[in-house]
Amino acid sequence: MPELPEVETVRRGLQLALAGDAIVAVEVLRDASIAYPSVEDFVAGLPGHKFGQVIRRGKYLLIELDRGAGLACHLRMSGRLLVRNSQTETKLKSRGKTNPPKVSPLKTKVQTGSSDKQEPRFLRVRIMLASGRELHFEDMRVFGRLWLKPKGMTFEEVIPSLAKLGVEPLESLTSAHLANAFKGKIQAVKTALLDQNILAGVGNIYADESLFLSGIHPTIPASEVNQEQLVRLVENVRSVLSRAIESGGSTLRDYTDSNGVNGNYQNLAWVYGREGELCRQCSTVIERIKLNGRSSHFCIQCQPLKRQPKKQISAKTVSTTRKQSKK
Numbered sequence: 075m076p077e078l079p080e081v082e083t084v085r086r087g088l089q090l091a092l093a094g095d096a097i098v099a100v101e102v103l104r105d106a107s108i109a110y111p112s113v114e115d116f117v118a119g120l121p122g123h124k125f126g127q128v129i130r131r132g133k134y135l136l137i138e139l140d141r142g143a144g145l146a147c148h149l150r151m152s153g154r155l156l157v158r159n160s161q162t163e164t165k166l167k168s169r170g171k172t173n174p175p176k177v178s179p180l181k182t183k184v185q186t187g188s189s190d191k192q193e194p195r196f197l198r199v200r201i202m203l204a205s206g207r208e209l210h211f212e213d214m215r216v217f218g219r220l221w222l223k224p225k226g227m228t229f230e231e232v233i234p235s236l237a238k239l240g241v242e243p244l245e246s247l248t249s250a251h252l253a254n255a256f257k258g259k260i261q262a263v264k265t266a267l268l269d270q271n272i273l274a275g276v277g278n279i280y281a282d283e284s285l286f287l288s289g290i291h292p293t294i295p296a297s298e299v300n301q302e303q304l305v306r307l308v309e310n311v312r313s314v315l316s317r318a319i320e321s322g323g324s325t326l327r328d329y330t331d332s333n334g335v336n337g338n339y340q341n342l343a344w345v346y347g348r349e350g351e352l353c354r355q356c357s358t359v360i361e362r363i364k365l366n367g368r369s370s371h372f373c374i375q376c377q378p379l380k381r382q383p384k385k386q387i388s389a390k391t392v393s394t395t396r397k398q399s400k401k
């Protein structure tokens with residue numbers, strides 16, 4: 075699922091790819107992908123508009139259009155927003171490094187019969203651009219949504235949940251904000267970190283990583299995280315997200331062919347997706363538990379349940395608790 079760094083990577087790609095272009099026509103292949111307004115108004119309202127700035131708010135992409143309009147997108151589980159060359163061009167082009175459309179030419183022929191169109195399999199909305207290219211919204215699971223913001227309305231009016239979003243972790247997050255948000259909260263700190271009304275855009279991977287780097291066990295009640303830990307947590311949320319954006323940046327060049335999701339981070343992860351492997355810090359086996367339905371990965375040595383002064387975690391302690399088993 076795309077998280078903040080992946081959405082930011084998509085934002086940067088779109089900003090570069092769409093600059094100076096305009097919308098000439100729109101085709102909606104799946105009505106459910108349009109959240110606002112009606113499909114008819116969406117199709118009628120977009121053509122003629124030029125692209126402006128692309129903004130990210132949490133995991134929402136907000137594309138400003140000229141004359142006060144806007145186009146918003148939430149990718150949710152499997153959405154992808156891609157700038158593609160026209161179909162015939164895509165078909166002819168076969169650069170070694172890039173991914174071909176998911177449907178093989180043979181299969182397409184069988185499926186489409188007389189039509190010679192070769193469409194991406196999960197194409198839900200096609201936006202034809204003045205440059206001859208197309209902006210595609212592809213979405214296998216159909217949870218992703220697009221909104222057209224008409225002139226005279228704000229994005230917050232069109233997408234009510236946008237107004238409730240918490241602070242941007244890379245911009246206005248402070249330990250005071252977290253202290254205030256966590257006050258009296260008995261829910262696990264990991265669950266609180268995922269609350270989009272507290273922090274916008276922090277998802278499962280980066281919550282696990284930030285908690286590890288801060289030495290905070292994911293199940294500790296949010297209200298019990300102390301001031302010193304909160305300061306560390308803020309620093310680590312920022313650094314983990316920045317690092318992931320940097321590693322996602324490497325896919326920018328191939329943006330029009332990339333799937334918009336940064337898979338590079340996994341190789342750098344401290345705990346996420348590393349159940350049964352050894353902690354990179356102390357060689358204890360990484361554990362995974364379910365917390366509020368989400369997988370949580372942690373190292374019990376580096377993230378003790380009972381907080382202990384750092385001095386007590388000596389080399390001796392580490393070696394006696396070290397487990398050699400590996401999956």
Ligand SMILES: [Zn+2]
Binds near residue numbers: 354355358374376
């Ligand atoms: Zn460890």
